[in-house]
Amino acid sequence: MGSLRRATRSLHDHRIVALAAVVGALTGLVVALFERIVRGGLIDRLLEAPLALQVVAPLVGFGIAGLVLTHLARGAGPSLADDYLRAYHDRETRLRLRDLPAKLLAGAATLAGGAAMGFEAAAILSGATIGSTVQRRTSRWFTREESRVLLVAGAAAGVGAIFKAPATGALFAMEVPFRADLARRTLLPTLFASAAGYLTFVAVDGPSPLFPIGSVHDLRWVDLAAAVALGLLAGGGARAFAWAVRAAKARTAGIPLGVRVLVAGASVGALVAGSDALTGEPLALGPGYDAIRWAFEPGHAAGVILGLLLLRGLATIGAVAAGGAGGLFIPLVIEGALLGRLVAELVGAGDSTLLPVLGVAAFLGAGYHVPLAAVVFVAEATGRPGFVVPGLIAAASAQLTMGPRSVTTYQRDRRMGHLEGRLDLPVATAVRTDAVTAPPTASVADVISTHLLGARLLSVPVVEGADYLGVASLHDLTGLDPDRWADTPVSEVMDVEVPAVPLRASVGEALALLEEADADRLPVIDERGFVGVVSTSEILRLDEVLEATEAGRQRAMQDRQKAV
Incomplete structure (x- = not known):
């Protein structure tokens, strides 16, 4: 059985690496064509043009880029590289292949107009979009923890290609989402993608270093x-x-x-x-x-x-x-x-x-x-x-x-998936407000068949209106004589000593109460009554909650900045 598991895992890893290499090669080709057209065909000509034309060109380029973003890219923002960070941190943000040509056209207009900006934004966006698209179409091959692998790999390939620096591409794509952390579970696919992107790019453009310099003295x-x-x-x-x-x-x-x-x-x-x-x-x-x-x-x-x-x-x-x-x-x-x-x-x-x-x-x-x-x-x-x-x-x-800030507002400080990051969060981030409850008048038989076995639960809060009364557990209810199940209300058998977690408590305090009560689930209450249920499984899934919370905070920050 162990050897079968290892073989399955090896096949899984090889498949992901192969997909990453394909993403890298596609990205390298797109970036090479973009660079060849924009730099070789447009920017080089602008640099040889009369000064009067060079002075006017940025205004024209910005104007075309703005019109393209507004009308062809459906109001997309100009920060192309930030699209990668948004997609990394916010599961609701999707990089769609059909939007890529318009965004690249805006980037081409900006750069061809002589803006003092770099090609890497278009390269990162191209790779991230290609990687994200491939991953969505092969999602059955990835676990939830691997949901961003090809997104990161594509971004790495873009950077590795445009700068002819594959190791830089891999490190940058993993470092840039966080100010003090690295993207996880992406190293091997990212390295393969960046290398593939680099090899494809240099096949078109040549392998010379980006900034060749002369001799240097020995280090002192x-x-x-x-x-x-x-x-x-x-x-x-x-x-x-x-x-x-x-x-x-x-x-x-x-x-x-x-x-x-x-x-x-x-x-x-x-x-x-x-x-x-x-x-x-x-x-x-x-x-x-x-x-x-x-x-x-x-x-x-x-x-x-x-x-x-x-x-x-x-x-x-x-x-x-x-x-x-x-x-x-x-x-x-x-x-x-x-x-x-x-x-x-x-x-x-x-x-x-x-x-x-x-x-x-x-x-x-x-x-x-x-x-x-x-x-x-x-x-x-x-x-x-x-x-x-x-x-x-x-x-x-x-x-x-x-200092703590950077040139992008979409960076986060660090990953919050670690347990120590969860403990200080309010318990509200892990509460299920749609939890199954039982009324005190329900019979033991009904609670067992409908509320517990029917919902595949071991315990259920007993609630009347907004008032939390206790917990009915399968262990306690089945201890009653089965002949009495149909006629006994659950209120006579429920455990009224099970503690409730205050809504104002932290996740760490909720975990302490769960351990003290030797329970997997506990009710959560506030001053108005029953709110929902917190469970160890929901706390362990807090990574998704944290991502959604941070993404919402980032979107709100951007909205406030736009309103200034």
């Missing part, structure tokens, strides 16, 4: 001290950046689309012109790969670096305010690289490539609260695994000054 103790200092500084910068992103979303939510696009688009255009005047290149335009290249070049004056850091940051905030459908991963990377270059110039290490790299790890890790993914990204994107140790130090230090 002073470099580790610099990693700590730069990490603390980057954490503060990422905190300000996250605040600005949240404020831009909240304060523009109620502004009409036309006004928002006109003002923000014109502002971003002015920032593009400003970056061209400052550096000789329109480095505030587009996703910013040229800005990263510029940040790794030595010899720039500190004032110019600081100016570009501010201009790029403001351009991204402007894109968010306009409702641009792009990602914030690459903007965080660019801000970190520029901050590292600025510090290098200020301390007389202008030829250092280490500090810009550490800035990337720290700023990105802090902005999304994904320190592990940020460090691995630095190693994969640069092709330099030697950056891992100082990158870890910088990313960890940045968490100290970042």
Whole structure:
């Protein structure tokens, strides 16, 4: 029997891994085509266009994206990557394949217009949507605990593909749903999906590192001290950046689309012109790969670096305010690289490539609260695994000054599925208000046949109106002479000593009463009378309740922000 169970489990695991690999390959193909069309066919041409066209392009892109989201995407929001987090935390949120083309079109318009945002939002959305769709159509192969496996795997494949960094994709998709935790039961499928997405993407685009850099010197103790200092500084910068992103979303939510696009688009255009005047290149335009290249070049004056850091940051905030459908991963990377270059110039290490790299790890890790993914990204994107140790130090230090928030409002602090997370919850989260009850006048025979055996219960509360009177258990009732069952009201046999749980009690207090009474179920009452029943099985299923509660809180938070 044990060998049969192991064989069945092995078949189950292999099936999930195979599905994850299929999701990864499909995601890699979609992301490669999107990147080839938008970057190779549109953005590269915009970067070679006259400055006057580059200044106007963001306004046009934001306008098209807004119209697409409003009319073709059925009012979908512009935060494409946040759709993954919403779907992860809220079972009522579904990523539908039929909505994906319109959302990708909005993303293409945003990016092709030169918004200072990244491709990763479209990549994450593509993978998460493909994974979610495949999982819904093969749901019979998954347990409830595995209900998000392909959603996470698809998101990982999207990140792994667009950045040519499969380990980063896997870690980011597992880290980003929580600020201080990891998505569970997803590691192996996520790794396979991310690897498949990466392999498919590089088959189309080539395997070169995203940010190839030159030689680096051997690691010194002073470099580790610099990693700590730069990490603390980057954490503060990422905190300000996250605040600005949240404020831009909240304060523009109620502004009409036309006004928002006109003002923000014109502002971003002015920032593009400003970056061209400052550096000789329109480095505030587009996703910013040229800005990263510029940040790794030595010899720039500190004032110019600081100016570009501010201009790029403001351009991204402007894109968010306009409702641009792009990602914030690459903007965080660019801000970190520029901050590292600025510090290098200020301390007389202008030829250092280490500090810009550490800035990337720290700023990105802090902005999304994904320190592990940020460090691995630095190693994969640069092709330099030697950056891992100082990158870890910088990313960890940045968490100290970042604070509890991030650039997305859909992150949660941690998983609440652990027992210690349940104990402090109000018992109302585990109460069954539709519980079966028996009236005191019902006969013992009726209660046994209808209320207990008929409902497959071992005990039932006895309730008259709103008043809780006691508990009738199968053990007590069957102790009565069967000849008396038909004529004896249950009120004469019920146990009036069974305690009731106050509705104001916590789950921990309810568990203590259940243990004290040696019962699996207890009635719950408030000042008005009987409310329902709490049971150990309902408490053990609180993960679902917690998900629904948190999802509702997140939706309410978003509604309040839109109303500001």
